[in-house]
Amino acid sequence: MLTTTVCVALSAAGLAVALLTAYRKRFLAATRIAALALIPVGLAMAGLADLAGDVAAATADWAAGLVLKPSVWAGFAVLAVSAVLLVVTRIVGRRRGSSRAERRAASGGERRGAVAPGASTPSLGPGRPPGREEPSGKSGKSGKSGKRGGGDTGLEDFEDIEAILKKHGI
Structure with missing residues (x-):
């Protein structure tokens, strides 16, 4: 009951301030003050003011128990x-x-990656045995023979790119 009385008194005081502000022709500020003045009575009517008091009391009990236990x-x-x-x-x-x-x-327990522990260049998979011919689609590209050594070094692609760049003067 006391909480409701305090909330109504706060709202009445706030509305009085809002009326004085409106009397000075500051209607926007008066409207804001009136909106804020209605909050305490709204909280009291909804029962939220008592709830806030209960929460504050429970928090105080918890803090006292925290410090003293x-x-x-x-x-x-x-x-x-x-x-x-x-x-x-x-x-x-x-x-x-x-x-x-x-x-x-x-110990060999870890899975081998693309690069062997002592290798200087990355492994590109199993190489072709010496003397084996390349598939027919790649042998005519750069004018090289179809035979290769132990494995593909990947330089053939770079030679093609270099030739294209030289052709364009780059």
Whole structure:
């Protein structure tokens, strides 16, 4: 009951200020003040003012319990230990990760990538055995013979591109 009385009094005071503002011919400001003045009585009529009081009281009880109970502080200590353990395991895992990968590579347990560990150029897959002819579509392109050495080096494509660039004067 007291909350409703306070809210009505606040709204009445706000509406009085709005009337004085309107008397000075500042109607836009008076309308804003009137809108704000109606908020407390609206909250009281909807029951939200009592709810806000209950929330404030519950928050105060929680804060008092937080400060005064040792079990709450012990709970925060357990949470802190948990966070520290998670951070430490991440750091140790990152440091061990590189040595573990190196051990797997040395033992052959890791899948081979495109580049062999000691290779200077990337592997382009299995090469053709010496003396084997290239498919007919590629042999007439650059005027080279159809026979190749151990594997395709990829230089044939670059020679074609270089010839086109020279043709255009680039």
